[in-house]
Amino acid sequence: MASLNNLPVLIRDRFKSAHEHGDLNFFETRVTILQCYGSLFQLRFSPALANKPKNTKPREPGERPVNPFLNPEEALLVTELGSSHIIVLNKFSIIPGHFILVTKEYKPQTELLEEDDVAAAYNCIKAYQNYGEELFGFFNSGEHSGASQPHRHIQFLPVEAMRTGIENELKWDILADSLVDSVDLPFTYFASPIPESPSPKKLHEIYLGLYNRACRIAGKPAADTSQASESSISYNIGITNKVMAICPRTNEGTPLDDEEHNSIGFVALNGTILGGTLLVKNESEWNALRGDKSKLQHVLGCIGIRHDIERKI
Ligand code: AMP
Numbered sequence: 001m002a003s004l005n006n007l008p009v010l011i012r013d014r015f016k017s018a019h020e021h022g023d024l025n026f027f028e029t030r031v032t033i034l035q036c037y038g039s040l041f042q043l044r045f046s047p048a049l050a051n052k053p054k055n056t057k058p059r060e061p062g063e064r065p066v067n068p069f070l071n072p073e074e075a076l077l078v079t080e081l082g083s084s085h086i087i088v089l090n091k092f093s094i095i096p097g098h099f100i101l102v103t104k105e106y107k108p109q110t111e112l113l114e115e116d117d118v119a120a121a122y123n124c125i126k127a128y129q130n131y132g133e134e135l136f137g138f139f140n141s142g143e144h145s146g147a148s149q150p151h152r153h154i155q156f157l158p159v160e161a162m163r164t165g166i167e168n169e170l171k172w173d174i175l176a177d178s179l180v181d182s183v184d185l186p187f188t189y190f191a192s193p194i195p196e197s198p199s200p201k202k203l204h205e206i207y208l209g210l211y212n213r214a215c216r217i218a219g220k221p222a223a224d225t226s227q228a229s230e231s232s233i234s235y236n237i238g239i240t241n242k243v244m245a246i247c248p249r250t251n252e253g254t255p256l257d258d259e260e261h262n263s264i265g266f267v268a269l270n271g272t273i274l275g276g277t278l279l280v281k282n283e284s285e286w287n288a289l290r291g292d293k294s295k296l297q298h299v300l301g302c303i304g305i306r307h308d309i310e311r312k313i
Helices: 007-020 115-129 175-182 200-218 271-275 283-291 293-302
Strands: 032-034 037-047 077-081 085-089 099-103 135-141 151-159 191-193 236-237 242-248 253-258 264-268 277-281
Touching: 007 077, 007 085, 007 115, 007 271, 032 283, 032 293, 037 175, 037 253, 099 115, 115 135, 115 200, 115 236, 115 264, 135 191, 135 271, 151 242, 151 271, 175 191, 175 236, 175 242, 175 271, 191 200, 200 236, 200 242, 242 271, 253 283, 253 293, 264 277, 264 283, 277 283, 283 293
Parallel strands: 037 277
Antiparallel strands: 032 037, 077 085, 085 099, 099 151, 135 151, 135 236, 191 242, 236 242, 253 264
16 A cells, blocks of 8 residues: 555645646635534535536436546546555545545445455544544445445545634534544434554454444344445444444435525535534525524434434534
Protein backbone atom coordinates (compact mmCIF):
# COMPACT_ATOMS: atom_id res chain seq x y z
CA MET A 1 0.00 0.00 0.00
CA ALA A 2 1.34 3.47 -0.92
CA SER A 3 2.49 5.61 2.00
CA LEU A 4 -0.26 7.87 3.29
CA ASN A 5 2.08 9.84 5.56
CA ASN A 6 1.41 13.18 3.90
CA LEU A 7 -2.27 12.59 3.07
CA PRO A 8 -3.65 15.77 4.73
CA VAL A 9 -1.13 17.92 2.79
CA LEU A 10 -1.78 16.06 -0.46
CA ILE A 11 -5.55 16.48 -0.09
CA ARG A 12 -5.26 20.20 0.73
CA ASP A 13 -2.94 20.86 -2.25
CA ARG A 14 -5.04 18.87 -4.71
CA PHE A 15 -8.26 20.42 -3.46
CA LYS A 16 -6.85 23.95 -3.83
CA SER A 17 -5.53 23.29 -7.32
CA ALA A 18 -8.70 21.49 -8.55
CA HIS A 19 -10.85 24.29 -7.14
CA GLU A 20 -8.71 27.03 -8.72
CA HIS A 21 -8.78 25.30 -12.10
CA GLY A 22 -12.55 24.75 -11.97
CA ASP A 23 -12.20 20.95 -11.86
CA LEU A 24 -14.43 20.65 -8.81
CA ASN A 25 -17.47 22.50 -7.54
CA PHE A 26 -17.31 23.84 -4.01
CA PHE A 27 -20.52 25.18 -2.50
CA GLU A 28 -20.38 27.56 0.48
CA THR A 29 -22.84 26.66 3.23
CA ARG A 30 -24.47 28.38 6.16
CA VAL A 31 -24.11 26.23 9.26
CA THR A 32 -25.84 26.35 12.61
CA ILE A 33 -26.10 23.94 15.53
CA LEU A 34 -29.33 22.23 16.58
CA GLN A 35 -29.90 19.96 19.54
CA CYS A 36 -31.71 16.63 19.66
CA TYR A 37 -32.02 15.25 23.17
CA GLY A 38 -28.46 15.89 24.44
CA SER A 39 -26.63 15.66 21.09
CA LEU A 40 -25.59 18.53 18.85
CA PHE A 41 -26.13 18.39 15.08
CA GLN A 42 -24.82 20.73 12.39
CA LEU A 43 -27.56 21.94 10.06
CA ARG A 44 -26.20 23.08 6.70
CA PHE A 45 -27.78 24.91 3.81
CA SER A 46 -26.14 26.07 0.59
CA PRO A 47 -27.93 28.95 -1.17
CA ALA A 48 -25.72 28.34 -4.25
CA LEU A 49 -26.70 24.67 -4.38
CA ALA A 50 -30.38 25.59 -3.98
CA ASN A 51 -30.17 27.97 -6.98
CA LYS A 52 -28.12 25.63 -9.15
CA PRO A 53 -30.01 24.92 -12.40
CA LYS A 54 -31.02 21.29 -12.74
CA ASN A 55 -29.59 19.32 -15.65
CA THR A 56 -32.73 18.87 -17.70
CA LYS A 57 -31.11 17.15 -20.67
CA PRO A 58 -33.12 13.97 -21.26
CA ARG A 59 -31.20 10.69 -21.15
CA GLU A 60 -31.06 8.67 -24.34
CA PRO A 61 -33.18 5.53 -24.00
CA GLY A 62 -30.98 2.66 -22.82
CA GLU A 63 -28.05 5.00 -22.06
CA ARG A 64 -26.05 3.74 -19.05
CA PRO A 65 -25.10 6.26 -16.36
CA VAL A 66 -21.39 7.13 -16.32
CA ASN A 67 -19.39 5.59 -13.45
CA PRO A 68 -17.28 8.54 -12.17
CA PHE A 69 -15.05 6.25 -10.10
CA LEU A 70 -13.88 3.71 -12.69
CA ASN A 71 -11.71 6.16 -14.67
CA PRO A 72 -11.79 9.22 -12.44
CA GLU A 73 -10.96 12.65 -13.77
CA GLU A 74 -7.17 13.21 -13.69
CA ALA A 75 -7.50 16.47 -11.72
CA LEU A 76 -9.51 14.71 -9.00
CA LEU A 77 -7.25 11.66 -8.60
CA VAL A 78 -5.14 12.11 -5.45
CA THR A 79 -3.22 8.86 -5.11
CA GLU A 80 -3.33 5.09 -5.52
CA LEU A 81 -3.30 2.77 -2.51
CA GLY A 82 -1.52 -0.36 -3.74
CA SER A 83 -3.53 -2.54 -6.10
CA SER A 84 -6.83 -2.26 -4.27
CA HIS A 85 -7.95 1.37 -3.90
CA ILE A 86 -7.59 4.92 -5.16
CA ILE A 87 -8.36 8.23 -3.51
CA VAL A 88 -10.31 10.89 -5.45
CA LEU A 89 -11.61 14.31 -4.49
CA ASN A 90 -15.35 14.69 -4.33
CA LYS A 91 -16.34 16.72 -7.41
CA PHE A 92 -19.26 18.38 -5.58
CA SER A 93 -18.25 19.32 -2.07
CA ILE A 94 -19.49 21.58 0.70
CA ILE A 95 -16.52 20.82 3.01
CA PRO A 96 -12.99 21.64 1.74
CA GLY A 97 -10.97 18.44 1.42
CA HIS A 98 -13.95 16.07 1.07
CA PHE A 99 -12.39 12.96 -0.49
CA ILE A 100 -13.45 9.46 -1.46
CA LEU A 101 -11.74 6.08 -1.12
CA VAL A 102 -12.73 3.99 -4.12
CA THR A 103 -12.03 0.37 -5.09
CA LYS A 104 -9.78 0.27 -8.18
CA GLU A 105 -11.94 -2.32 -9.85
CA TYR A 106 -15.69 -2.17 -9.86
CA LYS A 107 -17.24 -3.74 -6.75
CA PRO A 108 -20.85 -3.17 -5.72
CA GLN A 109 -21.61 -0.61 -3.00
CA THR A 110 -24.32 -2.95 -1.71
CA GLU A 111 -21.95 -5.87 -0.97
CA LEU A 112 -20.41 -6.12 2.48
CA LEU A 113 -17.12 -4.27 2.98
CA GLU A 114 -14.01 -6.45 2.87
CA GLU A 115 -11.00 -6.47 5.16
CA ASP A 116 -8.93 -4.31 2.79
CA ASP A 117 -11.74 -1.71 2.52
CA VAL A 118 -11.96 -1.12 6.28
CA ALA A 119 -8.17 -1.28 6.66
CA ALA A 120 -7.66 1.33 3.91
CA ALA A 121 -10.33 3.55 5.50
CA TYR A 122 -8.68 3.33 8.90
CA ASN A 123 -5.25 4.09 7.37
CA CYS A 124 -6.64 7.35 5.94
CA ILE A 125 -7.96 8.32 9.39
CA LYS A 126 -4.63 7.37 10.99
CA ALA A 127 -2.72 9.49 8.46
CA TYR A 128 -4.71 12.54 9.59
CA GLN A 129 -4.26 11.61 13.25
CA ASN A 130 -0.50 11.49 12.72
CA TYR A 131 -0.76 15.17 11.67
CA GLY A 132 -2.80 15.96 14.80
CA GLU A 133 -5.97 16.24 12.68
CA GLU A 134 -9.34 14.48 12.88
CA LEU A 135 -10.99 12.75 9.92
CA PHE A 136 -14.55 11.41 9.79
CA GLY A 137 -15.35 8.54 7.40
CA PHE A 138 -18.80 7.41 6.30
CA PHE A 139 -20.23 4.67 4.12
CA ASN A 140 -23.70 4.61 2.60
CA SER A 141 -25.03 1.25 1.43
CA GLY A 142 -28.47 0.34 0.15
CA GLU A 143 -31.49 2.11 -1.31
CA HIS A 144 -32.47 3.90 1.93
CA SER A 145 -28.93 4.93 2.90
CA GLY A 146 -28.55 8.10 0.81
CA ALA A 147 -26.06 6.45 -1.59
CA SER A 148 -26.07 7.56 -5.23
CA GLN A 149 -23.09 5.77 -6.81
CA PRO A 150 -23.10 1.96 -7.19
CA HIS A 151 -19.27 1.61 -7.32
CA ARG A 152 -17.87 0.85 -3.84
CA HIS A 153 -16.63 3.97 -2.04
CA ILE A 154 -16.14 5.34 1.48
CA GLN A 155 -16.15 9.12 1.98
CA PHE A 156 -14.09 11.33 4.31
CA LEU A 157 -14.48 14.80 5.78
CA PRO A 158 -11.66 16.69 7.56
CA VAL A 159 -13.26 17.59 10.91
CA GLU A 160 -11.53 20.94 11.42
CA ALA A 161 -12.97 22.14 8.11
CA MET A 162 -16.43 21.05 9.35
CA ARG A 163 -16.01 23.28 12.41
CA THR A 164 -15.50 26.53 10.48
CA GLY A 165 -18.27 29.08 9.98
CA ILE A 166 -20.71 27.83 12.66
CA GLU A 167 -23.26 30.64 13.23
CA ASN A 168 -23.92 30.02 16.92
CA GLU A 169 -21.31 29.51 19.59
CA LEU A 170 -22.02 25.91 20.57
CA LYS A 171 -19.07 23.51 20.61
CA TRP A 172 -19.77 20.73 18.16
CA ASP A 173 -17.94 17.38 17.95
CA ILE A 174 -18.31 14.31 15.74
CA LEU A 175 -21.40 12.43 16.95
CA ALA A 176 -19.95 8.93 16.39
CA ASP A 177 -17.29 9.51 19.05
CA SER A 178 -20.00 9.88 21.72
CA LEU A 179 -22.06 6.85 20.68
CA VAL A 180 -20.16 4.16 22.60
CA ASP A 181 -21.59 5.79 25.74
CA SER A 182 -25.20 4.91 24.75
CA VAL A 183 -26.46 8.36 23.83
CA ASP A 184 -30.26 8.72 23.42
CA LEU A 185 -31.28 9.39 19.82
CA PRO A 186 -34.57 8.90 17.92
CA PHE A 187 -33.00 6.22 15.67
CA THR A 188 -31.38 2.92 16.60
CA TYR A 189 -27.61 2.69 16.21
CA PHE A 190 -24.81 0.47 17.43
CA ALA A 191 -21.25 1.59 18.16
CA SER A 192 -17.97 -0.10 19.08
CA PRO A 193 -14.70 1.37 20.29
CA ILE A 194 -11.68 0.84 18.02
CA PRO A 195 -8.59 -0.28 19.97
CA GLU A 196 -5.14 1.28 19.50
CA SER A 197 -3.38 0.00 16.34
CA PRO A 198 -6.05 -2.53 15.29
CA SER A 199 -5.16 -5.20 12.73
CA PRO A 200 -7.17 -5.29 9.46
CA LYS A 201 -8.77 -8.52 10.75
CA LYS A 202 -9.84 -6.83 14.00
CA LEU A 203 -11.31 -3.84 12.15
CA HIS A 204 -13.28 -6.17 9.90
CA GLU A 205 -14.54 -8.12 12.92
CA ILE A 206 -15.77 -4.85 14.47
CA TYR A 207 -17.55 -3.95 11.22
CA LEU A 208 -19.17 -7.40 10.88
CA GLY A 209 -20.19 -7.38 14.54
CA LEU A 210 -21.99 -4.05 14.09
CA TYR A 211 -23.52 -5.17 10.79
CA ASN A 212 -24.86 -8.37 12.36
CA ARG A 213 -26.41 -6.44 15.27
CA ALA A 214 -28.09 -4.12 12.77
CA CYS A 215 -29.43 -7.11 10.79
CA ARG A 216 -30.75 -8.73 13.96
CA ILE A 217 -32.75 -5.67 15.00
CA ALA A 218 -34.04 -5.29 11.43
CA GLY A 219 -35.10 -8.97 11.39
CA LYS A 220 -32.83 -9.74 8.41
CA PRO A 221 -30.22 -12.47 7.82
CA ALA A 222 -26.75 -11.81 9.23
CA ALA A 223 -23.56 -11.76 7.14
CA ASP A 224 -22.43 -14.85 5.26
CA THR A 225 -18.67 -14.38 5.57
CA SER A 226 -17.81 -17.37 3.37
CA GLN A 227 -18.33 -15.30 0.19
CA ALA A 228 -18.72 -11.74 -1.11
CA SER A 229 -22.31 -11.13 -0.15
CA GLU A 230 -25.00 -8.59 -0.84
CA SER A 231 -26.17 -6.72 2.24
CA SER A 232 -29.64 -7.65 3.43
CA ILE A 233 -30.22 -4.16 4.89
CA SER A 234 -29.66 -0.49 4.04
CA TYR A 235 -27.25 1.13 6.47
CA ASN A 236 -24.67 3.83 7.16
CA ILE A 237 -21.30 3.36 8.82
CA GLY A 238 -19.48 6.22 10.56
CA ILE A 239 -15.83 5.81 11.53
CA THR A 240 -13.24 7.86 13.42
CA ASN A 241 -9.89 6.86 14.97
CA LYS A 242 -11.79 5.83 18.12
CA VAL A 243 -15.21 4.54 17.13
CA MET A 244 -17.09 2.66 14.43
CA ALA A 245 -20.89 3.09 14.41
CA ILE A 246 -23.75 1.75 12.30
CA CYS A 247 -27.26 3.08 11.64
CA PRO A 248 -29.67 0.61 9.99
CA ARG A 249 -31.88 2.58 7.57
CA THR A 250 -35.48 2.15 6.54
CA ASN A 251 -36.03 5.51 4.77
CA GLU A 252 -33.74 7.89 2.93
CA GLY A 253 -35.60 10.79 4.52
CA THR A 254 -38.95 12.37 5.15
CA PRO A 255 -41.19 15.14 3.79
CA LEU A 256 -41.15 18.34 5.81
CA ASP A 257 -44.15 20.65 6.41
CA ASP A 258 -44.29 24.25 7.59
CA GLU A 259 -46.48 25.47 10.47
CA GLU A 260 -49.55 25.65 8.18
CA HIS A 261 -48.94 22.02 7.16
CA ASN A 262 -47.85 22.99 3.65
CA SER A 263 -45.21 20.74 2.16
CA ILE A 264 -41.88 22.57 1.94
CA GLY A 265 -39.55 19.79 0.83
CA PHE A 266 -38.00 16.42 1.53
CA VAL A 267 -35.04 16.05 3.88
CA ALA A 268 -32.76 13.18 2.77
CA LEU A 269 -29.93 12.00 5.01
CA ASN A 270 -26.83 9.86 4.47
CA GLY A 271 -23.98 8.63 6.68
CA THR A 272 -22.96 12.18 7.59
CA ILE A 273 -25.73 11.93 10.19
CA LEU A 274 -23.42 9.64 12.22
CA GLY A 275 -20.97 12.54 12.17
CA GLY A 276 -23.71 14.77 13.57
CA THR A 277 -24.40 16.84 10.47
CA LEU A 278 -27.17 17.19 7.89
CA LEU A 279 -27.67 19.23 4.73
CA VAL A 280 -31.01 20.63 3.59
CA LYS A 281 -31.78 21.68 0.04
CA ASN A 282 -33.81 24.85 0.42
CA GLU A 283 -34.22 27.86 2.67
CA SER A 284 -37.73 26.84 3.82
CA GLU A 285 -36.34 23.58 5.22
CA TRP A 286 -33.45 25.50 6.84
CA ASN A 287 -35.89 27.93 8.50
CA ALA A 288 -38.33 25.22 9.55
CA LEU A 289 -35.67 23.09 11.26
CA ARG A 290 -34.14 26.12 12.99
CA GLY A 291 -37.54 27.46 14.07
CA ASP A 292 -39.03 24.31 15.59
CA LYS A 293 -36.75 22.01 17.59
CA SER A 294 -39.20 19.10 17.41
CA LYS A 295 -38.69 18.92 13.62
CA LEU A 296 -35.14 17.57 13.86
CA GLN A 297 -36.31 14.91 16.29
CA HIS A 298 -39.09 14.04 13.82
CA VAL A 299 -36.68 13.78 10.86
CA LEU A 300 -34.21 11.64 12.83
CA GLY A 301 -37.05 9.39 13.97
CA CYS A 302 -38.09 8.70 10.36
CA ILE A 303 -34.81 7.48 8.86
CA GLY A 304 -34.24 4.21 10.67
CA ILE A 305 -35.59 1.91 13.30
CA ARG A 306 -37.41 4.18 15.72
CA HIS A 307 -36.05 4.52 19.16
CA ASP A 308 -38.79 6.33 21.03
CA ILE A 309 -37.86 7.88 24.30
CA GLU A 310 -40.29 9.53 26.71
CA ARG A 311 -38.25 12.65 27.00
CA LYS A 312 -38.47 16.34 26.21
CA ILE A 313 -35.94 17.88 23.80
P1 AMP B 1 -22.96 8.68 -2.54
O1 AMP B 1 -24.02 9.65 -2.99
O2 AMP B 1 -22.96 8.41 -1.09
O3 AMP B 1 -22.99 7.42 -3.37
O4 AMP B 1 -21.57 9.39 -2.81
C1 AMP B 1 -21.10 9.66 -4.11
C2 AMP B 1 -20.33 10.94 -4.08
O5 AMP B 1 -19.64 11.05 -5.33
C3 AMP B 1 -21.20 12.20 -3.97
O6 AMP B 1 -20.85 12.89 -2.80
C4 AMP B 1 -20.86 12.99 -5.23
O7 AMP B 1 -20.72 14.37 -4.95
C5 AMP B 1 -19.56 12.39 -5.68
N1 AMP B 1 -19.34 12.46 -7.13
C6 AMP B 1 -20.28 12.43 -8.12
N2 AMP B 1 -19.69 12.51 -9.33
C7 AMP B 1 -18.36 12.58 -9.12
C8 AMP B 1 -17.20 12.66 -9.97
N3 AMP B 1 -17.30 12.71 -11.30
N4 AMP B 1 -15.98 12.69 -9.39
C9 AMP B 1 -15.85 12.67 -8.03
N5 AMP B 1 -16.90 12.58 -7.18
C10 AMP B 1 -18.13 12.54 -7.70
